[in-house]
Amino acid sequence: MAKVDTDDIRRLAELMCETGLTSLEYADGDVSVKLRRRPAHSAAPAAGASWGDGSGASAEGGEGAITVPSPMVGIFYCAPGEGQRPYVALGDTVHTGDVLCIIEAMKMMNEITAERDGVIVEICASNKQAVDYGHPLFRIKPL
Numbered sequence: 137m138a139k140v141d142t143d144d145i146r147r148l149a150e151l152m153c154e155t156g157l158t159s160l161e162y163a164d165g166d167v168s169v170k171l172r173r174r175p176a177h178s179a180a181p182a183a184g185a186s187w188g189d190g191s192g193a194s195a196e197g198g199e200g201a202i203t204v205p206s207p208m209v210g211i212f213y214c215a216p217g218e219g220q221r222p223y224v225a226l227g228d229t230v231h232t233g234d235v236l237c238i239i240e241a242m243k244m245m246n247e248i249t250a251e252r253d254g255v256i257v258e259i260c261a262s263n264k265q266a267v268d269y270g271h272p273l274f275r276i277k278p279l
Contacts, residue, residue: 142244145169149208149269201257201275207248209268210241212261222263228256229279236274239267253279 148160148171159172206212214222214237223235230236230250239246254276261273 142246145171146207199277201277202252202254203260203272204236204248204251204274204276206239206261206267206269206271206273208239208241208246210239210246210266212263212265212267212273213238213240213245214259214261214263224256224259224274226256226259230254230256230276237261248273250276252276255279 148162148169151160159170161171162169214224216223216238223237224230231253232250234250235247236250237248239248256274257277258275259273260275261267261271267273
């Protein structure tokens with residue numbers, strides 16, 4: 137079986153967002169990918185779930201902060217491995233390209249990186265939490 141290219145999957149996911157598609161099927165040879173997401177108007181958390189339920193951590197001074205959403209459905213990991221130091225903590229300064237966390241999707245570990253320099257003012261997900269596409273992961277105050 138041919139290897140699935142995660143960059144191709146990301147491009148397909150971006151295409152879905154740009155065009156408003158809620159599902160997409162793509163096949164190339166013996167590789168087949170099916171992507172589904174909730175429509176934008178139903179992006180609220182499921183009943184009983186809350187993005188602001190205290191499961192993450194936050195700090196004062198978050199005015200003007202930018203939310204880093206999950207680019208995919210998967211499991212949020214704050215550290216590279218069990219018992220290891222988290223990639224980032226509240227108050228940490230991050231730079232473009234720094235790893236913020238990992239999202240495990242379909243047995244693949246996807247590093248989520250900072251798109252700009254800033255300070256972590258909120259961590260919106262807990263370690264090993266299931267996250268949906270668009271779920272807030274971090275809030276970063278630009279430098």
